[in-house]
Amino acid sequence: MIQINYRDPRPIYEQLRDGFRQLILTGVLEPNAKMPSVRELAASLAINPNTIQRAYRELEAEGCICSVPGRGSFVCKTDAAVLARRTELTAQLQQAVGELRTLGLTDEEIIALMKEGNDHD
Amino acid sequence: MIQINYRDPRPIYEQLRDGFRQLILTGVLEPNAKMPSVRELAASLAINPNTIQRAYRELEAEGCICSVPGRGSFVCKTDAAVLARRTELTAQLQQAVGELRTLGLTDEEIIALMKEGNDHD
DNA sequence: TTAACTGTATTAGTTGGTTTAGTACAGTTA
């Protein structure tokens, strides 16, 4: 369902949080689907339950999941979560574009880069 | 010349490296210009010389500066350095674009985001 | 009710990367 990469310098909880966010916001994990339990996922990934808990806590703060003590954690895709992610990606996009411009690239060249090497409709 | 931000979670040596790279690749610091000496910059920023050295070492590995024992470090903008940065930014751009697409945005909408809120010729 | 699950909280300890500190060596310049 989700994998962690120990060569990735990012902390495990970030990899989990970002990986699940991707699955949820893109609809791979559908709303109301049950997330793996903290202990279950910790056992299957051979990491500490606290690390899972931290990722889940942040996903809940973002509006991606809802956790209910005793019952479990469930996908709960929120408009706010989608918008927040879109805003974040827009900032990243604009920063990369800004620096590419300072390197002398024109908007046409940047748009070409953007379309190359990607599947696009 | 360069500033460090203690609220920035990134390590100091990365802030220095990225800040100088920006100044060099954009031409603010011209080729053959003398970089501040390791000890001088360490004193003026009130940080350890080893931290400066680490940033300089990486900038030299990237081809942004050339260090000469006894003489100092000098701006040495290389085609390879420009290309490497361009490749890096392209990857960032394409990743942001890819995820924005999975959120349902069309290329036209993404291009609009890219142009909005930026100075562009 | 009991047992087994669930999320949550807390405290303490380990680990690894960053940074500091001190020292040393060698090349350059005036």
Add this chain to the structure above:
DNA sequence: TAACTGTACTAAACCAACTAATACAGTTAA
């Protein structure tokens, strides 16, 4: 010679990330 330069090395301090162990409370089903 004296003062600068980059470079190298070791040791220690520091801090965030992560682990570990334990505990508490709510839910679910036999």
